[in-house]
Amino acid sequence: MSSEAPVVRAVNLVKIYQTGGLPVPAVRGVDLTVEAGEFVAIMGPSGSGKSTLVHMLGGLDTRTSGEIWLDGRRADTLSESGWAVLRREKIGFVFQFFNLVANMTVADNVELPALLGGVSPRQARERREYLLGELGLADRAGASPAQLSGGEQQRVALARALANQPRLLLADEPTGNLDSRNTRDVLRLLGQVHGQGQTIVLVTHDARVASMADRVVSLLDGQIVDDGAIPKSRRRPLGAAGDVVELRS
Amino acid sequence: MRQSLLALLAKEPAHGYELKQALETIFGGAYPSPNIGQIYVTLGRLEKDGYVRSVDVEQANRPNKKVYYITATGREALETWVEEPTEGPRVRDEFFMKLVLAPMTGLSDRMALVNRQRRHYLSLMRDLRELAERTDPANRVALLLIEGAMLHLQADLDWLERCQEDLP
Structure with a gap:
């Protein structure tokens, strides 16, 4: 039964921040359903509520009102420890700031969620080797997070989020600190795991990342103003006779 | 198109089809494959302006092919083009x-x-x-x-x- 349910269902989700003075609405009545295997990109200007939305979906921020259902289970009513269990079992999260465990090696950071998820040490190691390899970090496995650049830490955070093959991958600007080449590695890995059926919801302003998605959800002032598939291109297939670039007429 | 053909001819003399192939090889799939007719029209204009000249080269069992080469005037025009700053892109409006x-x-x-x-x-x-x-x-x-x-x-x-x- 629960395998038929959408991976994510948010109903009339609202978040109002009140720090001191006036209440500030960040998310104002969002309805969002994500089916298993879907890849959804969330876009919108800064301050439109994107980060708040994914943080609520991952239980990292409490909702003011509305419902969150994950994998067929009501989640918004869970306690903090209930969320912690749910996250460990079902959600991989890539934060804007990576939150790696400082006194563990890169390899241990990535393997930990898989080990907590109950797979064998050998499987955890193989999964870690695959993920770090795909992200060009195989030779950094023994390093500690402090020895890594921001871009490397961000990729380790992605590897960690995928270690457990979670039911849902949530990511907030997962390429925000990456140069072009490293972004390409991340895109390739996202494409691979999505091809293997990984459900992905990610916030991005990077059009290369968003163009990987099946569907784009646009937020403005805390509300969804567009939600739909990225259309198939109407032009001739590129490669033989591209017309993307006009160098000089 | 004028300048890119001049630049290719400054490297070595070539006929129209070779120029088309060179552009495709260098710039790859994102570059709109130039139309061969357009290349010949441009070469004709460059020739009229004195930037290139052509010679007929005989080929066994096939019609002669026209090989183009750059003139001193053409080389000067090319140098001017290379040295002047290039306009920025226009906003797609x-x-x-x-x-x-x-x-x-x-x-x-x-x-x-x-x-x-x-x-x-x-x-x-x-x-x-x-x-x-x-x-x-x-x-x-x-x-x-x-x-x-x-x-x-x-x-x-x-x-x-x-x-x-x-x-x-």
Whole structure:
């Protein structure tokens, strides 16, 4: 039964921040359903509520009102420890700031969620080797997070989020600190795991990342103003006779 | 097209079809494959202006082929082109015209226009990404050209977002 349910269902989700003075609405009545295997990109200007939305979906921020259902289970009513269990079992999260465990090696950071998820040490190691390899970090496995650049830490955070093959991958600007080449590695890995059926919801302003998605959800002032598939291109297939670039007429 | 043909001819004399092939090889799939007729028309104009000359080269069992080479005047024109600063890209304004004018006529609302355009840009980005994946990793020129197109498209998307924020 629960395998038929959408991976994510948010109903009339609202978040109002009140720090001191006036209440500030960040998310104002969002309805969002994500089916298993879907890849959804969330876009919108800064301050439109994107980060708040994914943080609520991952239980990292409490909702003011509305419902969150994950994998067929009501989640918004869970306690903090209930969320912690749910996250460990079902959600991989890539934060804007990576939150790696400082006194563990890169390899241990990535393997930990898989080990907590109950797979064998050998499987955890193989999964870690695959993920770090795909992200060009195989030779950094023994390093500690402090020895890594921001871009490397961000990729380790992605590897960690995928270690457990979670039911849902949530990511907030997962390429925000990456140069072009490293972004390409991340895109390739996202494409691979999505091809293997990984459900992905990610916030991005990077059009290369968003163009990987099946569907784009646009937020403005805390509300969804567009939600739909990225259309198939109407032009001739590129490669033989591209017309993307006009160098000089 | 004039300058790129002159530049190729400054390297070595060539006939029209060789120039077409050279452009395709150097710039790869993102470059619009030049029409051979257009190449011959441009070569004709360059010849009329005294920038190139041509000689007929006999071929066994086939019609003669015309081989073009650059003149001293042509080389000077090429040097001037290389040395002068190049104009910056123009803002693509057709969509902006639509965005500003269409709502005034009641034909469409801005939100719908922006949303449709965003999805279209993302679809173009997907094409570029797939083209980059298919391009020979050793062809730095072609990949940089695609990356340039991607960066421009990103700027267009950012601008779209600003329009959505600031136009009522």
